[in-house]
Amino acid sequence: MGKFTKLRVLILAGYLLPILLSFGSSIIVSIKLTSLKEMTDRLNSSRDVAEQMGRLSFNISRLSKEVRGYLLEKNEETAENFDRAWQNFQETSAALNNLIEDPEQQANFAELLAKVDELHDLDAQLINLVNNDERSLAIETWKIGKGREFADEIAALLETIRNRDEEIVKEKVEEQKEALDNLRIVVWSSTGFSLLAALTIGFWIVSIIVSKINMQATAIATAANEIATTVEEQERVAMQQATSVNQTTTSMDELGTSSQQSAEQAQAASEAANRVLILASNKTLTQEEIVSNKISLKEQMKEVQRQIQRLSEHLKQISSITNAASDLANQTNMLALNASVEAVRAGEHGKGFGVVAAEIRKLADRSRQSAEKISALIIDIQNATNSTVAVTEEGTKAVENIVEAINDVALNIQQISLNAKQQAIAIQQVVDAMNSLNIAAQESATGIAQTKTSTQQLNQTAGNLQSMI
Incomplete structure (x- = not known):
């Protein structure tokens, strides 16, 4: 034999x-x-x-x-x-x-x-x-x-x-x-x-x-059954990956929207800081004019007090915007963290946007740090403003400190705006990558489904051959 x-x-x-x-x-x-x-x-x-x-x-x-x-x-x-x-x-x-x-x-x-x-x-x-x-x-x-x-x-x-x-x-x-x-x-x-x-x-x-x-x-029948089991497992994993990719894409869309809002609010904060800076500069010019025209000290201090009150109101607006920017930075950080987790679950296809998500977290951390600096500066400005009201003798010096602080605020807000714009660009790239990964995952799921159908046909053919024998 x-x-x-x-x-x-x-x-x-x-x-x-x-x-x-x-x-x-x-x-x-x-x-x-x-x-x-x-x-x-x-x-x-x-x-x-x-x-x-x-x-x-x-x-x-x-x-x-x-x-x-x-x-x-x-x-x-x-x-x-x-x-x-x-x-x-x-x-x-x-x-x-x-x-x-x-x-x-x-x-x-x-x-x-x-x-x-x-x-x-x-x-x-x-x-x-x-x-x-x-x-x-x-x-x-x-x-x-x-x-x-x-x-x-x-x-x-x-x-x-x-x-x-x-x-x-x-x-x-x-x-x-x-x-x-x-x-x-x-x-x-x-x-x-x-x-x-x-x-x-x-x-x-x-x-x-x-x-x-x-x-x-x-x-053949045994191999077909094993292949069918493996294909079903791969199909289940592919469907999970496709679901994860969809969830990640949704999260990245939300992250992009939040980043865009953060950029818009940062732009508004920058414009408000510029207005405060212009106001502070006008206050300085007004004081010089008062000195040159020998206006009375009482009127100067009243004028300074009014300007400081207006400055305090603008500082409150800036503080509110800065807090919003800080909250958006925290949200951006959390969304970037979720994107990193989804990237890890996606496997090899998620490595690319995992790196981008890490960069977004870094930018969010920098935005949060800038917002914290702005908050600290605003506190300093408010303290200086209160000191100016109490001690008018140091008004000029306080105004100069305020101007300097407002300059720092404007620079930090501009940095936040720039970081937000970079975050929006990076998030858009991640969204594009996630869309490509989503398409690839769907195609993979479709291919696995076709393989499953072919395996079932092979299993049926093996069964027919056994029945013929």
């Missing part, structure tokens, strides 16, 4: 073995037919012997007849008939000498030839006496001679040879009949054996082929 590793070898063997068995049966039948032909040839030879013996007997009888006729009447035609009969006898005896194969027949035939030769010598002597005009002597010699004795002996030998030939023919016929019966038995036996062997070998080969196909079909 180890030699037949391929189905085509087994199938070829299934066709070849019955052919070989049929060929073997044909050889056996051919041998039997050859033997039967030899028997038939021997039977025909025996029949030829019987036929030739009949001719030989006829020629012997003719010799005796022609001699008697010549004794009664000398006639050249009779002499010629005698010679012709003797010649035919010699030809027939030569043919019989080649045909007779039985030893007993050969011995009888040799004795017959000897007797016929003696009879021929006697007949030749009688013919010579007649030719010498001694007919009476020839007749007396024939009467007292051994002619009749030779004739009786020859007749007995011919009868013996005929009987033996009949026995031989009968034996040959029996042998031929037995050979035909044996041939019939051999033909049916070889045919039955070939058929039985072909069925046995065919069943064996079919069993091997079915076993191999069944084994391969089972392996």
Whole structure:
């Protein structure tokens, strides 16, 4: 079984073995037919012997007849008939000498030839006496001679040879009949054996082929089931990834909106800081004008107090905007953190926007730090403003400190605005990457679904193959 590793070898063997068995049966039948032909040839030879013996007997009888006729009447035609009969006898005896194969027949035939030769010598002597005009002597010699004795002996030998030939023919016929019966038995036996062997070998080969196909079909079905299980697991993971990517995309959209709002509020804070700076600058110019025009200190302080009150109101607005910017920075930081987590869950496809989310967190931290600095500066400005109201002698110095602080506020707010814009750009890039990742995840899920369908078809095909077997 180890030699037949391929189905085509087994199938070829299934066709070849019955052919070989049929060929073997044909050889056996051919041998039997050859033997039967030899028997038939021997039977025909025996029949030829019987036929030739009949001719030989006829020629012997003719010799005796022609001699008697010549004794009664000398006639050249009779002499010629005698010679012709003797010649035919010699030809027939030569043919019989080649045909007779039985030893007993050969011995009888040799004795017959000897007797016929003696009879021929006697007949030749009688013919010579007649030719010498001694007919009476020839007749007396024939009467007292051994002619009749030779004739009786020859007749007995011919009868013996005929009987033996009949026995031989009968034996040959029996042998031929037995050979035909044996041939019939051999033909049916070889045919039955070939058929039985072909069925046995065919069943064996079919069993091997079915076993191999069944084994391969089972392996295919097992592999198809394993593939189907793996594909279902991959499909579930792909769907989870697609859901995670969608959630991350939604979070990034919210982060982009928040970043845009943060940028707008930072821009508004920057404009408010500029207005405060302009107001502070105008306050400084107004004080210089009052000094140059010798306005009274009371009016100066009132004017300073009014300007400081207006400045305090603007500072409150700036503080509110700064707090909003700080809150937006915290929200941005949280959304960026969520985006990083979703990027980790997305695997290899999420590494790119994971790095961008980390940069967004850094920008949010910087915005928060700038907002904290602004809050600290605003507190300092408010403290300075309160000190200015209480201590008017230090008004000018406080105003200068306020102007300097407002400059710092304006710069920090501008930095926040710039950071917010960069955050918006980075978030838009993350959104684009997430959209691409979402499309890839959907395509992957679709491909896995198609693979699942193909695997199910393969499993069904394996089942059909097993059912066919």
